[in-house]
Amino acid sequence: xxxxxxxxxxxxxxxxxxxxxxxxxxCSGAFAAxxxxxxxxxxxxxxxxxxxxxxxxxxLGLLGLLAFVPALxxxxxxxxxxxxxxxxxxxxxxxxxxxxxxxxxxxFAAAGLAYGAITAAVAAAGLFTAAAAKGVTLGxxxxxxxxxxxxxxxxxxxxxxxxxxxxxLLRNQVAALVVLGSYFYVVETALLLVPGVKALYPYLPGGxxxxxxxxxYLADAVAAQAGGEAGALLPASLGGAVLVGYAALAALAAVxxxxxxxxx
Amino acid sequence: MTAVEVRGxxxxxxxxxxxxxxxxxxxxxxxxxxxGPNGAGxxxxxxxxxxxxxxxxxSATIGGVRYAGLRRPAATVGAVLDTSGFHPDHTARAHLxxxxxxxxxxxxxxxxxxDLTGVTPFAERLTRALSTGMRQRLHLATALLGDPGVLLLxxxxxGLDPEGNAWLRGFLRELAAxxxxxxxxxxxxxxxxxxxxxxxxxxxxxxxxAGPVADLYGDPGVLIRSPGAATLRAxxxxxxxxxxxxxxxxxxxxxxxxxxxxxxxxASAHGIPLHEITPIRPTLEQTFLNLTGGPA
Numbered sequence: 001x002x003x004x005x006x007x008x009x010x011x012x013x014x015x016x017x018x019x020x021x022x023x024x025x026x027c028s029g030a031f032a033a034x035x036x037x038x039x040x041x042x043x044x045x046x047x048x049x050x051x052x053x054x055x056x057x058x059x060l061g062l063l064g065l066l067a068f069v070p071a072l073x074x075x076x077x078x079x080x081x082x083x084x085x086x087x088x089x090x091x092x093x094x095x096x097x098x099x100x101x102x103x104x105x106x107x108f109a110a111a112g113l114a115y116g117a118i119t120a121a122v123a124a125a126g127l128f129t130a131a132a133a134k135g136v137t138l139g140x141x142x143x144x145x146x147x148x149x150x151x152x153x154x155x156x157x158x159x160x161x162x163x164x165x166x167x168x169l170l171r172n173q174v175a176a177l178v179v180l181g182s183y184f185y186v187v188e189t190a191l192l193l194v195p196g197v198k199a200l201y202p203y204l205p206g207g208x209x210x211x212x213x214x215x216x217y218l219a220d221a222v223a224a225q226a227g228g229e230a231g232a233l234l235p236a237s238l239g240g241a242v243l244v245g246y247a248a249l250a251a252l253a254a255v256x257x258x259x260x261x262x263x264x
Numbered sequence: 265m266t267a268v269e270v271r272g273x274x275x276x277x278x279x280x281x282x283x284x285x286x287x288x289x290x291x292x293x294x295x296x297x298x299x300g301p302n303g304a305g306x307x308x309x310x311x312x313x314x315x316x317x318x319x320x321x322x323s324a325t326i327g328g329v330r331y332a333g334l335r336r337p338a339a340t341v342g343a344v345l346d347t348s349g350f351h352p353d354h355t356a357r358a359h360l361x362x363x364x365x366x367x368x369x370x371x372x373x374x375x376x377x378x379d380l381t382g383v384t385p386f387a388e389r390l391t392r393a394l395s396t397g398m399r400q401r402l403h404l405a406t407a408l409l410g411d412p413g414v415l416l417l418x419x420x421x422x423g424l425d426p427e428g429n430a431w432l433r434g435f436l437r438e439l440a441a442x443x444x445x446x447x448x449x450x451x452x453x454x455x456x457x458x459x460x461x462x463x464x465x466x467x468x469x470x471x472x473x474a475g476p477v478a479d480l481y482g483d484p485g486v487l488i489r490s491p492g493a494a495t496l497r498a499x500x501x502x503x504x505x506x507x508x509x510x511x512x513x514x515x516x517x518x519x520x521x522x523x524x525x526x527x528x529x530x531a532s533a534h535g536i537p538l539h540e541i542t543p544i545r546p547t548l549e550q551t552f553l554n555l556t557g558g559p560a
Contacts, residue, residue, distance in 0.1 A: 003365055003366060004366055006365045007365035010362045011354075014353070014354050015351055016353045080351060086349055086351055088349070089363060089406060092338065092341075093366045095332040095334070096332065262311070264308075264311065264316070
């Protein structure tokens with residue numbers, strides 16, 4: 001298994017994708033810095049400024065929304081095996097096919113966390129610099145800002161796994177992107193309109209993400225749209241565990257269905 | 265020593281039977297050619313042996329073990345399949361290093377197989393920029409990483425120039441001489457005619473013939489042109505059991521079961537002039553086409 005993980009790591013760093021990953025992580029962090037520099041009070045519609053708790057949370061929350069980028073990178077990495085047909089050789093080396101997927105999951109958990117760490121580091125530097133440049137104090141204590149950034153970093157790691165899981169299940173990066181994207185932006189909102197489903201919201205991917213990132217702006221909006229108050233979210237760690245669970249389910253489904261198929 | 269045993273293998277895609285009740289062996293120390301026209305089921309068979317495609321019936325084992333059950337698959341069997349690919353952003357060297365790691369092989373092994381297969385000169389080139397011949401060499405290098413005792417190669421000569429083809433023949437013969445079991449599929453008989461010790465010919469997914477190459481050559485015959493063809497036709501079958509003579513034209517006779525010198529002596533004894541007497545041997549190509557139902 002160690003050999004497979006080393007091989008996956010080598011596979012990852014031998015292609016250009018990881019450089020795009022680092023670039024995307026830096027840009028994501030810079031995006032948060034840019035938002036801070038513009039200031040939420042100048043958004044359309046205007047939001048509370050950086051010096052307020054809400055203002056700082058909004059900037060961090062918008063950063064959390066970029067977690068779909070590492071998910072996409074994770075999906076690409078797995079789907080590439082099918083697109084470039086290296087899957088044949090990979091399966092010849094790992095005839096117990098789940099082992100190759102397990103190695104990818106371990107590798108991309110590390111890669112996703114690294115992505116998140118880079119994003120968080122750039123965002124932290126940008127946020128504090130922007131606040132200093134504007135002469136305001138962030139509406140949250142530095143420790144709390146760093147804590148939220150750490151949770152965003154973990155979210156990005158977990159989303160990378162979601163990407164890997166769905167990539168392995170659907171074997172096509174466009175399909176995986178459409179499924180994940182349409183779920184988060186359309187399906188979950190629609191689901192919440194079904195009576196009773198709202199009680200499940202903390203356990204749905206969107207609710208679990210909100211718990212993990214600590215950003216409830218969207219959750220509140222969704223709740224408002226569905227009518228009524230947002231329910232209580234899970235603790236962050238549990239939200240993360242729920243998301244890892246979804247990634248694991250996708251990976252298990254991939255092992256049970258996609259990986260079993262004949263490779264012709 | 266490991267060898268491949270295929271027993272009663274069958275696979276259907278919907279109503280189409282790709283392979284039916286196929287049995288053959290690939291013994292060690294020999295090159296076995298796996299022949300059949302395109303679509304005969306060669307690739308499906310090789311993929312079933314390698315566990316990539318699940319058979320409906322029968323089994324394929326390597327040293328008595330199914331591929332999926334091999335303890336170190338890549339160190340036991342090396343395969344070149346026509347549809348396996350490379351990541352376009354990887355260099356040839358990076359590709360080999362990924363799989364050397366995956367197989368748990370020492371790091372210098374990638375360099376060794378590159379030298380063996382002639383990949384070294386383009387080791388740093390991106391795989392997207394490789395020619396078909398280079399890709400074939402890189403596939404072969406990948407198959408050899410684990411120094412396997414069994415090699416299954418699906419159309420490895422595809423895209424090779426005549427020089428590359430000659431190199432491949434020599435290389436595969438050498439691998440077999442080292443005691444490895446080598447199976448090479450092809451739809452072009454001339455590619456493997458000088459290479460193989462044994463042949464397995466399949467047609468429409470079923471075994472047509474399997475055995476040493478020498479057995480494939482048909483019965484030799486003698487072609488005679490003579491104005492006395494009709495007389496000879498009456499005369500010759502009486503000279504021994506199993507002797508046949510048939511007129512292929514008014515003045516032409518095809519004789520089986522008698523050597524040319526006996527026929528000449530007999531004709532001379534009866535004062536029959538011979539305008540032509542030619543020993544003929546059906547080519548392997550002819551036999552192959554007959555077996556696979558191609559044009560005679």
